[in-house]
Amino acid sequence: MRENSCSEPRLRKSRLGSFSKVATTKPNSNATSENRVICIYTYDWTDVADVMRIRDELRKLGITSRIPYKSDEDTMIGKYRVRGDTRISKYYE
Numbered sequence: 749m750r751e752n753s754c755s756e757p758r759l760r761k762s763r764l765g766s767f768s769k770v771a772t773t774k775p776n777s778n779a780t781s782e783n784r785v786i787c788i789y790t791y792d793w794t795d796v797a798d799v800m801r802i803r804d805e806l807r808k809l810g811i812t813s814r815i816p817y818k819s820d821e822d823t824m825i826g827k828y829r830v831r832g833d834t835r836i837s838k839y840y841e
Contacts, residue, residue, distance in 0.1 A: 763805050765790045793819045793838055803841065816840045 771785040788806070790799055803815055816837035818827075827836050 763802075764788050765802055789820070793817065796839075799839060803839075814840055 765788045767789040769787045771787075788802060790802060793799065799817055803817075806815060817839040818836055819838055822836055
């Protein structure tokens with residue numbers, strides 16, 4: 749697990765949540781492509797204002813694609829699109 753280097757100063761200022769990680773290059777049965785996932789953890793997925801504030805910070809970093817937001821709970825119970833699960837994202841903008 750590594751921190752996303754471009755977000756590190758923002759992490760220190762708590763502008764991107766308290767923790768982040770970037771997917772490794774190791775084979776992953778849950779992955780659907782060669783793209784790598786960047787995970788930004790928020791304290792509470794139901795705090796819409798905080799989730800959107802963090803999304804705005806990602807936009808300031810230049811991320812222009814739609815950003816899905818998946819709860820940690822869904823990950824822990826094994827919900828993944830590659831396994832046939834649908835409508836997993838709590839937010840997708």
